[in-house]
Amino acid sequence: MDTLIALNKFRKYFESFVPLNDEEWQALSQYLTVDPLKKKKFYVEAGKVCDQIGLVVKGSVRYYHVKDGEEITGYFSFEDEMLSSYKSFLTRTPAVNYIQALEDSVIVNLSHKNLQQACMNELLGFKMERFGRLVAEHYLICYEERVTSFITQSPEERYSQLLETGGEALYRIPQHYIANFLGITPVSLSRIRRRIMKISA
Amino acid sequence: MDTLIALNKFRKYFESFVPLNDEEWQALSQYLTVDPLKKKKFYVEAGKVCDQIGLVVKGSVRYYHVKDGEEITGYFSFEDEMLSSYKSFLTRTPAVNYIQALEDSVIVNLSHKNLQQACMNELLGFKMERFGRLVAEHYLICYEERVTSFITQSPEERYSQLLETGGEALYRIPQHYIANFLGITPVSLSRIRRRIMKISA
DNA sequence: TCAAAACGTTAACAAAAGATAAGGAATTGG
DNA sequence: CCAATTCCTTATCTTTTGTTAACGTTTTGA
Numbered sequence: 001m002d003t004l005i006a007l008n009k010f011r012k013y014f015e016s017f018v019p020l021n022d023e024e025w026q027a028l029s030q031y032l033t034v035d036p037l038k039k040k041k042f043y044v045e046a047g048k049v050c051d052q053i054g055l056v057v058k059g060s061v062r063y064y065h066v067k068d069g070e071e072i073t074g075y076f077s078f079e080d081e082m083l084s085s086y087k088s089f090l091t092r093t094p095a096v097n098y099i100q101a102l103e104d105s106v107i108v109n110l111s112h113k114n115l116q117q118a119c120m121n122e123l124l125g126f127k128m129e130r131f132g133r134l135v136a137e138h139y140l141i142c143y144e145e146r147v148t149s150f151i152t153q154s155p156e157e158r159y160s161q162l163l164e165t166g167g168e169a170l171y172r173i174p175q176h177y178i179a180n181f182l183g184i185t186p187v188s189l190s191r192i193r194r195r196i197m198k199i200s201a
Numbered sequence: 202m203d204t205l206i207a208l209n210k211f212r213k214y215f216e217s218f219v220p221l222n223d224e225e226w227q228a229l230s231q232y233l234t235v236d237p238l239k240k241k242k243f244y245v246e247a248g249k250v251c252d253q254i255g256l257v258v259k260g261s262v263r264y265y266h267v268k269d270g271e272e273i274t275g276y277f278s279f280e281d282e283m284l285s286s287y288k289s290f291l292t293r294t295p296a297v298n299y300i301q302a303l304e305d306s307v308i309v310n311l312s313h314k315n316l317q318q319a320c321m322n323e324l325l326g327f328k329m330e331r332f333g334r335l336v337a338e339h340y341l342i343c344y345e346e347r348v349t350s351f352i353t354q355s356p357e358e359r360y361s362q363l364l365e366t367g368g369e370a371l372y373r374i375p376q377h378y379i380a381n382f383l384g385i386t387p388v389s390l391s392r393i394r395r396r397i398m399k400i401s402a
Numbered sequence: 403t404c405a406a407a408a409c410g411t412t413a414a415c416a417a418a419a420g421a422t423a424a425g426g427a428a429t430t431g432g
Numbered sequence: 433c434c435a436a437t438t439c440c441t442t443a444t445c446t447t448t449t450g451t452t453a454a455c456g457t458t459t460t461g462a
Contacts, residue, residue: 067353074352087342096349129330136337141288143344148297150351151275151384152268155419175440183352188419190441356449376410389449391411 006034009057010108013080017134018127027123031114035107037061043083043099043107050088050095052111056081059105060169062177065097073180076102078169082135083107102173155184156192207235210258211309214281218335219328228324232315236308238262244284244300244308251289251296253312257282260306261370263378266298274381277303279370283336284308303374356385357393 010032011025020028034057037043043061044050056077063075063085074097077083088095089112110118119128149158159182162170170178175193176186184192211233212226221229235258238244244262245251257278264276264286275298278284289296290313311319320329350359360383363371371379376394377387385393 065349065353072353074349086338087345090338090342126327126330129327129334133330133334133337136334136341137287137291140337140341140344141291143341143348144288147344147347147351148266148275150348151381152266152273174438176438180352185420186440187421187442191419194441375408377408386450387410388412388451392449395411 003034006057006106006108007032010055013055014131018131020127024123024127027121028118031110031118033109035109037101037105037107039101039104041101044085044095045098046096047094049092050085052109053082053084053089054107054109056083057106057108060102061099061105062102063097063099073177150183155182155188158182159192204235207258207307207309208233211256214256215332219332221328225324225328228322229319232311232319234310236310238302238306238308240302240305242302245286245296246299247297248295250293251286253310254283254285254290255308255310257284258307258309261303262300262306263303264298264300274378351384356383356389359383360393
């Protein structure tokens with residue numbers, strides 16, 4: 001993907017939170033890099049500090065933990081979504097999870113160092129700060145809703161809701177990743193799917 | 202509780218994220234109110250917009266949803282923790298949960314309107330913005346870890362970990378609230394407790 | 403102070419989910 | 433292009449969890 005198109009996608013995403021004039025964008029774009037992430041390559045690996053935050057401008061990634069030698073998928077990021085191991089990035093501690101490309105992807109990256117510099121930049125500081133707040137709030141709300149779903153809904157209800165809210169991307173993801181995402185086993189998800197099929201049939 | 206003591210607690214909390222000089226604090230404190238919240242009184246009710254964000258300076262509160270006529274406890278806030286229905290507060294939409302005082306409490310409140318004014322205040326704007334970002338990031342990390350625990354751990358593991366990390370406050374909270382918090386039934390938690398007792402005995 | 407309500411535990415049974423294995427379809431990667 | 437792997441489903445069996453109800457204790461509130 002063309003670097004300029006990628007950067008413009010980042011600008012559009014940024015501006016959905018905080019508007020920028022051309023001068024500000026010019027300054028901000030200096031801090032960004034556009035990097036390809038080939039399928040199966042890692043954006044983050046457990047044990048290493050996640051040193052950047054990025055926007056998926058093409059493709060998709062999968063977040064997963066490894067427990068007892070098993071991969072457990074926790075989340076996904078698709079086009080026009082941010083990606084990072086937030087805790088690792090924010091606290092400068094080793095990540096506890098992996099982030100891996102599900103397909104050939106392109107990421108617009110902002111390294112920790114560059115973010116700090118952008119925040120100290122006269123012209124940008126305030127807007128970077130606000131962007132950071134709004135993005136954090138956005139994902140805070142996402143997580144809040146996810147926790148609520150774990151507490152108030154059965155696995156079957158969670159899956160039904162996912163079918164309603166999740167886009168077509170859902171159909172490109174292996175079922176066992178979705179099962180992990182819902183907090184159940186693949187076998188259990190398969191049973192739920194059969195039950196739902198019978199009802200709607 | 203004395204108003205000044207309460208306000209100083211808020212200052213201390215704020216400064217654990219962003220330092221303030223006396224002049225800035227003087228400005229900020231104008232936007233705050235100190236309100237008692239008697240046991241069983243509501244800080245937020247489902248269906249109403251949560252119009253403020255607060256810091257618990259004394260006491261504790263419980264977050265809960267009502268589903269099929271049943272109360273399901275999702276979270277708690279204790280002394281020196283923030284409280285709000287974040288989604289409702291941030292998006293100005295009706296809350297989907299209740300927040301109720303577990304004991305006679307005192308809250309230092311910042312209304313949505315006052316927060317906006319503080320953000321537009323020359324002297325404070327930047328620091329408010331940063332405080333907002335850091336608090337959002339802090340709770341983002343909390344939620345991230347909670348979601349991870351739902352996906353990677355069994356209810357028994359979640360409870361064991363809660364025993365390790367949760368403070369003495371744990372022993373003041375009814376078991377069935379904790380069961381909800383863990384995403385299981387009170388009966389199931391009781392069985393887990395017996396199993397753990399046997400092991401450690 | 404005292405009756406009512408709330409709590410935690412336990413038991414018995416039902417329902418759901420996990421574990422394991424097998425089989426066929428789809429995908430992958432050389 | 434084809435062998436190897438991954439994937440989804442299904443079946444069986446085990447374990448865990450949910451449901452309901454009962455009982456004694458503690459707490460609450462009038």
